[in-house]
Amino acid sequence: MRVPFIKMHGLGNDFVVLDARVEALPPLGAAMAAALADRRTGIGCDQLIILEPSDQADFRMRIFNPDGGEVEACGNASRAVALLHGRAARVETAGGEITVEPTGRGARIDMGEPRFEWDAIPLAYAVDTAAMPVAWEGLANPVAVNVGNPHAVFFVPDLEAVPLDRLGPEIEHDALFPERVNVNVAQVTGPASITLKVWERGAGLTRACGTGACATTVAAIRRGLLAERQAQVTLPGGTLDIEWGDDGRIMMTGPAAESFRGSFDWGDFV
Structure with missing residues (x-):
């Protein structure tokens, strides 16, 4: 066949x-x-x-x-x-x-509305998903968000200093995440710009992750790190435009x- x-x-x-x-x-x-x-x-x-x-x-x-x-x-x-x-x-x-x-x-793409409830991520137990009180070496206090799949977003001052190839699989398989998790490490580079690398659940490091760009933009807005409800997210493979509308829905263009x-x-x- x-x-x-x-x-x-x-x-x-x-x-x-x-x-x-x-x-x-x-x-x-x-x-x-x-x-x-x-x-x-x-x-x-x-x-x-x-x-x-x-x-x-x-x-x-x-x-x-x-x-x-x-x-x-x-x-x-x-x-x-x-x-x-x-x-x-x-x-x-x-x-x-x-x-x-x-x-x-x-x-x-209209990616729908993000979820922040701990059991919607899902997490193994109730915790503040806006700043989770957990850390893996230098990566600490991630934002957890579900945008159709689960993401943990870490904001760092120097993206290139993070050994994501080593820490990514450790975080992905941590018992805190019963369905595993996509690991996003982001650096906010301007009022509407973010640089991002993603360790994808079940795939490893990839050149781009659309849901990761959505999750990271939403996380940055939730943390008050962006001037407006939108950002250009630059990944190793290129740039995506993400907007989290006032209606709660995420729009991704690329x-x-x-x-x-x-x-x-x-x-x-x-």
Whole structure:
């Protein structure tokens, strides 16, 4: 069984997209998702995306990390999917419904409303999510926020001094986070600008993280670190524009692109 795929990326955060909206695919488990994402023996990607029919929205987007785990949300993939779809749409995700709209070279995404309740992150116990009384070496007092998936945001004076490749997996797997967590380390560089690096749950360091940019902007506004309710967030792969509206909804705007198309034999990865 030959299956077509589309390779896409948003700021270098890359995806393999399988479009099953018209013709269904066989069931895909964690092992196969991991095999397709493998950069040496598979197609290679930061996330595997499957598009399926939906009873409540225009279509459904499922997201698998390179470790095979299925996750709730991916902002960069949402922009890529908007570009692929070619018009505005409501998209069902495990993290809630979002709306997407292509804008030339990229897309504008309504990511919905952030959650700050400790059990919505989720955390293992009740704690102040605006300044959590915890620390890992020099990283302390993060903001916890759920933007469809869980994030811990640390603000630091020198982003480059943080060994995120070492501390990221330790924080991701800490018992405080029963569903693990995305680890964001941010430096506020101006009244409306942030530089950010993200250790993504199940993926590690990536060139960009759309939900991380959303979570970090919201966290900075909550801490009073920005002049207004918006920011340009610069990641290793490029810049996203994030706005947390007065209506409580987060809008993300940024580029996405198609890299190439191909096909594979389903049986090779089962």
